[in-house]
Structures are given as structure tokens and as C-alpha cells.
Amino acid sequence: EADIYQTPRYLVIGTGKKITLECSQTMGHDKMYWYQQDPGMELHLIHYSYGVNSTEKGDLSSESTVSRIRTEHFPLTLESARPSHTSQYLCASSDPRGLETQYFGPGTRLLVL
Amino acid sequence: QKEVEQNSGPLSVPEGAIASLNCTYSDRGSQSFFWYRQYSGKSPELIMSIYSNGDKEDGRFTAQLNKASQYVSLLIRDSQPSDSATYLCAVVGSGNTGKLIFGQGTTLQVKP
Numbered sequence: 001e002a003d004i005y006q007t008p009r010y011l012v013i014g015t016g017k018k019i020t021l022e023c024s025q026t027m028g029h030d031k032m033y034w035y036q037q038d039p040g041m042e043l044h045l046i047h048y049s050y051g052v053n054s055t056e057k058g059d060l061s062s063e064s065t066v067s068r069i070r071t072e073h074f075p076l077t078l079e080s081a082r083p084s085h086t087s088q089y090l091c092a093s094s095d096p097r098g099l100e101t102q103y104f105g106p107g108t109r110l111l112v113l
Numbered sequence: 114q115k116e117v118e119q120n121s122g123p124l125s126v127p128e129g130a131i132a133s134l135n136c137t138y139s140d141r142g143s144q145s146f147f148w149y150r151q152y153s154g155k156s157p158e159l160i161m162s163i164y165s166n167g168d169k170e171d172g173r174f175t176a177q178l179n180k181a182s183q184y185v186s187l188l189i190r191d192s193q194p195s196d197s198a199t200y201l202c203a204v205v206g207s208g209n210t211g212k213l214i215f216g217q218g219t220t221l222q223v224k225p
Contacts, residue, residue: 031211043157043201043215050211090156099145099164100211102203104156 003027006091006105013081014113021076021108023091032074033102034058034066035090043090049074081112116140117204119216127224132189134200134219139183142207146178146185149201151218157201161187192223 004025013019023032034047035058045058049068063085064078074093078085091105117138126132134148145164149157161176163169163185169176175188185204189196202216 033212039154042217045212048212088154094211096211099162100205100213101145101147101159101162102213103159104149107156109154 004091004093004103004105006089006108008108009106010109010111012111012113015080015082017081019078019081019110021089021091021110023074023076023105024072025074025093025103025105026072027093027095027103028071029093029095030071031094031096031100032068033092033094034064034074034076035092036060036062037088037090039088047076081110083112086110086112115216116206116214117202117216119200119202119219121217121219123220123222125222125224126192128192128194130192130223132192132196132221132223134187134189134202134221135184136186136202136216137184138202138204138214140204140206140214141180141183143180143204144207145205146176147203147213148174148176148185148187149203151199151201153199160200189221192221194223194225197221197223 007022030051035043044060046062047066090107092102094102148160151157163176163178173190177186199218201218203213
């Protein structure tokens with residue numbers, strides 16, 4: 001069973017605001033991921049990290065940035081939120097010893113007005 | 114051609130029937146395969162993982178893998194209305210990056 005947490009669960013914010021979506025896991029997994037998913041649509045990988053101080057952009061271009069200063073923490077930041085950023089953001093982690101099985105957090109629903 | 118393909122559905126089955134969900138993938142070197150269930154508005158939940166050719170059973174769920182034909186399927190026996198969800202097929206590519214490649218998902222509707 002996975003222990004991966006995301007906060008906030010829901011966020012409504014105005015255009016131009018800076019926001020940080022938090023993701024943390026207590027399993028000691030090296031690999032962490034951020035996905036973006038619009039309602040009824042596919043998952044899109046936007047960022048991933050293979051360990052501390054390692055971050056890479058995913059398959060879908062995103063204006064967000066991430067950092068990985070601690071193994072358990074992988075926050076995502078939007079410097080200036082826009083309505084086009086409205087979506088669900090899902091964080092996941094995996095353990096290569098577990099054959100790359102990814103476990104997802106509960107997600108953050110973001111609405112930018 | 115998408116790397117992981119699923120029929121988007123909806124697939125509709127009566128309660129108690131067997132639901133069969135299929136997925137094909139393009140990377141012959143893929144080694145790890147997963148099925149996730151996603152309820153509307155929720156995050157994906159791991160149902161099954163499979164790594165070797167053949168069948169793997171877990172309760173009412175059976176995953177089937179055929180690497181020669183590059184397909185993986187999920188059978189749900191005795192389908193229940195609570196099984197109504199979108200089922201995502203995911204594959205780890207051969208590049209050993211650990212990144213999952215997801216299909217677009219198949220929506221399953223189990224009618225009482």
C-alpha cells in the first residue's frame with residue numbers, strides 16, 4: 001500500500017497568483033512524477049525526478065516547475081497561474097525494486113479564475 | 114500509432130457478466146505492464162501488474178499478457194456496478210527510465 005499525499009486537494013485561485021502544489025511520500029521512493037489530467041481525458045506526464053536534485057520535463061510541455069531537495073518531497077510551482085492551468089494534477093512515486101509500479105496520490109483539483 | 118492503445122468505449126456489460134478489456138503496445142522491449150482503475154474525479158488505483166507471458170489472477174481480476182502479439186488484457190469476472198470506471202493500461206518502455214506510458218483508457222459500464 002502506498003503512502004503518498006497531496007495538498008491542497010482543491011484550490012481556486014485568481015489569474016496571476018503564484019501557487020505551489022505539494023506532494024510527499026513516506027516510502028523512500030527515489031522516483032516521483034507529476035501528471036496533468038483534464039476531465040475525461042488522458043494522463044499527461046509533465047515532470048519527473050529520479051532522485052534528489054534530479055528533475056526532468058515530461059512529455060507534455062508545462063509552464064510549471066518542480067524541485068526535489070528531499071527524497072520524500074516533490075512540489076510543483078506555477079509562478080503565474082492562468083485559466084489554461086485549470087486541471088487535475090496527480091503526483092505519483094515508484095520504487096525500481098518494485099518493478100516500477102507507480103502509486104498515485106489523491107490529486108489536486110486546480111481552478112484558475 | 115500511439116504507443117499504448119485502448120478502445121475508449123464505453124464498454125457496457127450486464128451485472129454478473131465477464132468484462133474484457135484489451136490493450137496493445139508498440140514497444141517490443143517493454144517488460145512491465147499495469148492495469149489501473151480510475152473512478153471519475155479520482156486518482157488511478159493499481160489493479161494488477163504483470164511481467165511474464167500468460168495469465169495472472171487476483172480475485173475477480175485476471176490479467177493476460179502476450180508479448181509476441183504485444184497485447185495485454187484484463188478480465189473482470191462477475192462484474193459489479195461498482196466496477197464501473199475507466200481502466201487504464203500502462204506499460205514501462207524498454208528504455209529503463211521507469212516512465213509509464215498510459216493508454217487513453219477504456220470506460221466500463223456495468224448495468225444492474
